[in-house]
Amino acid sequence: MTARTGFAIAAAAVAAALFMTQSTSAQAQQTRPDRINERPNINGIWQAMDTAYWNLEAHAAQAIEDWWELGALGAIKGGKSVVVGGTIPYLPEALEQRERNRADYPESDPVTKCYMPGIPRANYMPFPFEIVQGDGDILFVYSFAVANRNVHMNPDEHLTYDEVPVDQWMGWSNGHWEGDTLVIEVMANDARTWLDRAGNHHSNAMRVTERFTPMSEYHMQYEATIDDPNTFSRPWTISLPLYRRVEPDAELIEYRCVPFSEPLLYGEYLKEPIE
Structure with a gap:
């Protein structure tokens, strides 16, 4: 040649x-996807594709000491920060609590016990979730722990914090549209949920303002502004993309994790305790 x-x-x-x-x-x-009542059609299965589930802030790859037998499978993958500005603005006492959370990981993480992950964490776990959008309310269905939440789109059904009877694992969600952006105000969040695996936490005073903005048929930008004066010195925001699963046979597979957490929670009560 x-x-x-x-x-x-x-x-x-x-x-x-x-x-x-x-x-x-x-x-x-x-x-380009159809619109529903002149709003973007965000029906589908979505998933984050970064390491925010490990740590919202920037982090290097590292080993977990107690998981040494797993080798590379038991190590933390490094990743960039999804926090606008880089770091989470903790109050001093709350920062100390985060360090205690980290020291006791993984037992201290509520997700280890198969508790529902809460918001915003559920949206960037390494598991897909489905959005079901129709003419009224919008349903979010998560594979982990079979968690779900209903986003109340009718202003007549919007409750204030004082009107929500009890704090909830997945909070109470009031939604509305601002142009092509779905905005969700989440309140009454159970203080036992974490924001990631790195021990980042909050109190039940936390309010989360989520913004889902379609950028193309296949991805949208997710932002969540967290306001919790009991834990942080000021409101702060995370920002990351979510991607639509495009396989022809894509479906949400439930991850019913209760059987896997029972030995951890109740092993000591067995006739032959698990050590």
Whole structure:
């Protein structure tokens, strides 16, 4: 093969790749999702694809001392911060509590015990979740612990914090649209939930303002502003993309984790206690 022939083949390959890219882009524009009541259709199965579930702040890869027998499977993957500004603005006493949480991980993490993860954590765990959108309320269904929450879109059904009878694992969600952005105010959050595996925590005074903004047919930007004067010196925000699962047979597989947490919770009460 001559140099000229090789160059011609390479040029043809590049041209073909560009054509395919342009065709795919044009197809994506033609298959833009339908709108529901003039709002973006966000029905589907979504999933975060980063390491926020380990730690919202920047973190290096590291081993978990008690998991040494798992080798690389038991190590923490490094990742960038999804906190706007980089770090979480803890009050001094709350920061000390986070360090105690970390020292006792994984036993101290509520998710270890299969408790529902709470908001915003449920949206960036390493498990998919489904959004079911219709003419009225919007339902979020999570695979982990079979958790779910109803987003009340009717203003007549919006409750204030004082009107919610009890704090809830997944909080109480009031929703509305601002243009193409779904905005959800979440209150009455159970203080026992964490924000990630790194011990980041909150009190029951926490209020979360979520913003789901579609950026294309296949992804949307997720932001959550956390306001908790008992734990943090000021409100702060996380921001990360969520991706729509596109497999033709995509479905939400339930992760019923209770059987896996029972030995941890009740092992000492067995005839032969688990050590």
